[in-house]
Amino acid sequence: MFLNTLVSWWPRLRLGGALVALALIASVSGPAGAGAEGANHLLVSGAGRTIIEGGSGGAAPVPVETVLAFHASSTGGAFEGLALAPTVTESGSFETNVMYVTGKVTSAAVTGSTAVLHGTATVTGIGAGQNVPFTATVQAGGPGTTVVLEISGLTFHEILLEGQIRIAES
16 A cells, blocks of 8 residues: 555655755755856854954053954955953953944955955944944954954954954955
């Protein structure tokens, strides 16, 4: 009985399997006829912990660590950054939130192993404001690579301590 049922349903199962396979292929490859211009390619992504070169600056600089995470494609992305300083300068315990940046990447350009992200962000703490324009220039790589964040009239030169930045080949 089972064999007879299977034989009678076999053409329908094959057709259903073919339709599922086509749907999977379409979902992975994107809309029909979409070329490189129509694709939403991830250009750059990264996350990690950095230290700001020169800390807070001045005659007695305070060290500042940041936690960064970002991604950008041809259609936009997101940028997050949290800057932390020690409550007691000599403690080495980074627990005071001195700046938080959360924003949308509106454009990204890649040249070799460098990507430049532009967008607008909400900033709290140092440089606070709404819809604040920013530029983040990032280098591909792991610890030792760099991030330069320009926001609120300030420029932060950062060195990646932990994490990874990936940039698509152009």
